[in-house]
Amino acid sequence: MSKYFHDLWSAIFSSMVGMGITLKHMFLIRKGNVTLQYPEEKWPRPERKIGYDLKDYNVIRSRLHHNIDDCTGCNKCARACPVGCIKVETMKVPKGTDLGTTSNDTIKRLLVTRFDIDMTECMYCNLCTYPCPEECIFMTGGPNSSKHPLDYEYSEYDRRNLVFNFAKVTQEEIDxxxxxxxEEQQKDEVESS
Ligand code: SF4
Ligand code: SF4
Structure with a gap:
């Protein structure tokens, strides 16, 4: 019988303590003492030193970025990715077509029609960045700050928005x-002669 009353008192006491904490927070509420409505509201991003040196930011979990203008479509990054979350598709262009050059003066010979990175599958291993001859796929921030500022926020309401589509080719360009x-080439030649 005494155990029954002991347990009863414990339950009442615990409830009173819990309610006391709730009431205390309700009446002593302060600015910044509530849940932040992320991603609409954000804490300021720390300027420096969050546990790593800035030079290491490109190999930790920052956002993977791609500069499509420098991409030759060689597919080396996609082949290096252990989970296969980079999808590259290219098409050959007619002989003599000038697609321009990359920042490293490499002549672009293929039209990159698709360059997708599915960040829901990416494990941030950074392996895709090393084989890129144009250094156009990289983790943001750190040594790459001049290319793209540090960015590590991924919040999206729709997970499909985490598949980044970098290719900019239009249907008109493909056509x-x-x-x-x-056979069509021969027909054109006959008609033009
Ligand atoms: S960081 Fe790793 S998992 Fe992510 S795309 Fe690059 S190689 Fe693939
Ligand atoms: S390795 Fe670099 S150049 Fe080659 S497809 Fe990937 S991003 Fe483009």
């Missing part, structure tokens, strides 16, 4: 550069 089949 323009599509190489016609040989």
């Amino acid at each position: 323009k550069y599509t190489i016609p089949p040989p």
Whole structure:
């Protein structure tokens, strides 16, 4: 019988302590003492020193970024990715087409029609960045700050927004550069002669 009353008192006492804490927070509420409505509201990003040196930021969990203008579509990054979350598609262009050059003066010979990174599958291992001959895929921040500022926020309401589509090719460009089949080429030559 005494155990029964002991347990009863314990339950009442615990409830009173809990309610006391709730009431205390209710009446002593202060600015900044509540849950932040992230991602609409954000704490300021620390300027320096959050446990790593700034030079290491490119190899920790910052955002993976890609500069499509420098991409040759060589596919080396996608082949290096252990989880296969980089998808690169290219198309050949007619002989003599000038697609420009990269920042390293490499002549671009393929049109990159798709360059997707699915960040829901990425494990931030950074392995894709090393084989890139144009250094156009990289983790943001740190040594890459001049290319892209540090960015590590991924909050999205729709997970499909975490598949980053970097290719900018339009359907008009694809149509323009599509190489016609040989028989059509012959027909065009006959008509023009
Ligand atoms: S960081 Fe790793 S998992 Fe993510 S895309 Fe690059 S290679 Fe793949
Ligand atoms: S390795 Fe670099 S150049 Fe090659 S497809 Fe990937 S991002 Fe583009």
